[in-house]
Amino acid sequence: MRKILTVLMPALVFTLLAGCPFQTRPDIPEVESRIREICEIPGYEHIYRDIIYIDEKTSFLAIPVVDKRLLFSVDVRVQAGIDLNEGFTVEKVSRGTIRVLLPPAQILLADADEQSIRQYFLKEFGGQVSRLEYYDEIQRKKNELIEDALKRGILNRAEANVKKVIENFLQLSGYDTVIFEQLKKGDRDAG
C-alpha cells in the first residue's frame, strides 16, 4: 500500500496542482515581455493644431519698404510615455503580488505634420518669406509645444495611463496586487 501511495503521490499532487489558479499566471520573463509591448503605445498624446504667424515690417523715413506677413496652421503631435530602454524590473513579491519598477515618463515624440499645413494669407512686399524661414518657425514652435505639453501635465497623465493598463493586464493574468515603484537613477544607468 505504501509503495502504491509513494508512486502515486507525485502524480496526484501534480494533477491537483495543475488545476490551481497560480499556474495560469505568466512567469516573470513573460510579464516583462508583455509590459514591453504595453509601453510601446505612448501613454498620452497631445495633438496641437497650432497657428504660426510671421510678420516682418521695415520702413525707411516712415515709408514702408518691407511688409511680409504669413499666417498658416500646422498639426503637431507630442507623445509621452515610458521608455523601457531606461531599464525596468519586475519582481514577484508573493503569490498574487508583483512589484514593477519603471522609469519615469518622458516626451517620446514631437512631430510636425507638414501635410497638414494650411495657409491663410501671404503678403510679400519688399521681400519673400523663404521656405527656411517658416521651417525655422515650425521647429521653434515644436520646442514651445513640448514646453506647453509639460506644463499641461502630459507626463503625469502618460505615466498614470501606462500604469493603469499594466495593472489591468496583471490583474487579468491573476496578480491581485500590483506595486509600482520608480526606478532609481542608479538602477536606470545600470540597466
Add this chain to the structure above:
Amino acid sequence: MPAEKKKPRKKLRPRLLIILVIIVALAFLMTADPLFHLDFGIIRTDRQAASIAVLTEVRDVCALNTVEFIHKSVFPHDFISEDIAWGRLLQKQREGMFLSEEEKADLEVYNLCKTLDISPERRAYDFVVVTSIVKGGFDLKGTVYQNPEDHPELVAKAVSISEDGTISLSLPDPVITEFIIEDSSSSSYTYPDMDIDPEEWKALTGFIQGRVETIVASEGILNTAKERGSRFIEGMLKDAGYKEVIFR
C-alpha cells in the same frame, strides 16, 4: 518449525499518510472554490465570469483619456469658404430670399466680423486666434460596461470569447468628454492684438463653442480617440492571453 518472524512495522507510514492528507487538503482548498458554485451550465458560467472580468478591465481603460487636442481656430478664416461671394449673399438677405443653412452660417460669421470690426469683404489681414481644448473618450453611461454584473444578458451581446482565444467585443461610442475655451493672456497670445472688449470676446467664444461639432468633425477627433482607446484595449487583452481581439 520455528515460527516466522514478523517484520517490524515501519513508523513512516502514518507520517506519509498525514503528509498526503495535508497536500490533498491544500490542493482541494485551492481548486475547490468553483466547485461550490457548480450548476448545470458550468462552462457557460465560467465564460460569463471571464466576460464580466474583461468588461470590468476594459471599462477602466475606456475611462482613461489618452488624447487631448489643443486646437487653435483662426477667426474668421476658419469659418468662411474661400469662394464665398459676400455681395450676393447680402443682397439675398436684403431681398428676403430663401437662405440655405450654409448661407445662414456664413451670415452669422459676417455679422460677428462686423461686431469685431473685421471686414470680411476685402482681403484683410485681421484675425483672432482662439484656443480650445478638446478631450475625447468613450461614453460608458447606460452601457453594459457600467455594471456588467447586473446585466448578464447584455454581457453576452457585448463580449464573446471563442475556444481559439479570439475575443470579440463592442466598444461604447466615442464622445467629446471635455471642451474648454482657453482664456488668452499677453504672454500666451503671440499674434497681433485686436481691440476686442469683453462683450465681443464673449460673443466670439460663444460662436466658437457653437461650432464644436464642426471642429471635432474636421479634425477627426472622435476617430482618433476611438482608435487610441482601441489600441490600449487590444494591447491589454492580447497581453492577458487573448490571441485575437475583434472590435464590433
